[in-house]
Amino acid sequence: MLGTAPPGVAMAKAKAPLRLGPAVEVVVIVTGALLTAAAIFSLFLLAIGHSPVRFFELVYIGGFGSSFSFQNTLRRAAPLILTGLAFAIPARIGLTMIGAEGALVIGALAAAALAVPIVTQGWPVALTLTAMALAAVFAGGLWTGFAGWLRHSRGVNETISTLLLAYIATAVLFFFVEGPLRDPGSANRPSTMPIGRDYMIGTLPGTNVHWGLVAGILCCIVLWLVMSRTTFGFAVRLSGGNPRAALAQGLPVGKLVVLCAAIAGGLAGLAGFFEVAAVHGQANAALVAGYGFTGILVAFLARQNPLAIIPVAILFGALAASGGLIQRRMGLPDASVLVLQGTIFVTLLAAETLYGRFKIFRPRGDER
């Protein structure tokens, strides 16, 4: 008898159904949604007389095909990581904040505006860049934190208010760039004074990818730790899951809401800082490039998981990087990338309904 299990147990083990965890469920469903979106988009391409194979081949070549194109991809992924986080963090507490574009613009403007007097006084580079980054994070944090405060104290829907603030941010940018902060030398394209080559953040050694990528990845790791391993993160997730229970536990839900919104704005502001200090060297209309809005999609695809945001942002960076190639080789307008993004977005949300439907992903013993 020793060493052999009773026959009943052995039978149960043999019959125990195969079960995969919820993590596999996420990967399977998200991948399925992506493939469905690719299929729908392929039909769309076929309908207008283009080859889908060629399209995805070009996305691969333009995004990952060579060291040059991969660096281009990473360069575009850097702001997407930060704006993706800017959506994902407030989403954890139940906020749908879609105004990262506005906080990015305000952060960039603050950084560029601060740089103008500092650079002429000849501050050391490191100090200047730190001051600019802090100004950007602070300005972005205040901008979106305001929407969080409106939500908490006045009950204003944060989705609408953040989008309105994004439009206001663009107006503020144009006002300053074409008015008080305009560099008289920028004739055709009104801009602020360039911060100068010496003050620009360099690139990672041996590449032309700027440090914003490293900052973004660091933010992802830190925020993942904060969200999953700290009391603060637990309080945020609890408040997002069940605000009433959180209040009953004595958690300051209102403060957490404002704080999460401010963190989101700070992250987007940081993205704006890198756009100024590493890419454009000044603030102008080129800042309004849709990074904030693509970030929403990145966060949805990553299911608000800070670590998953990194690969997803690189994927969308590749899509953006290959836009030009697709335009040149296939004659498709760059809006085709927008259509693909929209299709992915819609499919992904429709796939939300599939979670929990398949028995195979439930934990063992859950036989509903």
Added chain:
Amino acid sequence: MDLTDSALFTVLVAMLGGAIRVSTPFLFVAVGECLTEKSGRINLGLEGNLVLGAMVAYATSFHTGEPWLGVLAAGVSGIFLGLIHGTLCSLPRVNDIAVGIAMMAFGTGLAFYFGRPYIQPPAPLLPSIPLGNWTGIPSLQRALEINPLFFVGIAVALLMSWFFRSTRWGLIVRTTGDSAPAAKAMGVNVDLVRILATASGGFLAGVGGSFLSLYYPGSWNEGLSSGQGLMAVALVIFARWDPIRCIWAAFLFGAAGAIGPAFQAIGITQGFYFFNAAPYILTLFILASSARSRSSAREAPGELSIVK
């Protein structure tokens, strides 16, 4: 100095004319959103309907030479997007706000994609009715050249108010929006009512878009709509889900949107961008002051995710 020469008069007349012109798309989108929200769903994607509607209307008018056909086609494109939104949101666990954001991206993407060839060529635009000939003042005459769609919009708002108040179907929509269980108990197919309400709302938003490209500003380009579709959602909250109040709210938003161009007309260009931002600031202010008011809580449809 004569009255008609004064700067104030010029600004006021320009604002009146501007308010009538700018408010029309607001009116259509708001009344459409009102119908959708009354059924208990929120469609944040009407911005996409507006942009796609503008593109489709312009393209149809360009190819057929018949602007009114363009208006109809814009409405049909709005139904298309509305049906997708309505159907997706009927799936369990699918969030209507998130789908709205996605539809905004999808609709604008489609419009930019297919709209590329129509940026340059001129298409026949909608005619307007000159209602100001009796005044004898040219600037007032220009302000009172009103597009028929403006009156259609008002008529639709009045009709919808009557629809909600006095028809069986209106009651069904209101019940669905206030309490889905109650509607189910009445034997109503809640999802179907919401899908139809979203599709009809999408139709109206599409027609609103046709006004942008076929009358004012009167051309198709990618910067045509700047959040009007979204502001209309806020406008409905401000109008407390009443189609008649939507008319007044749309007019107020139109006037705010006309401030910038009106000041430009008398040569004040300083702070142009801030005047252009006036509608957004106004919306934010109105939301902050009205979102938690008691009357708003009383009149909001009970099933609406945005007020919960």
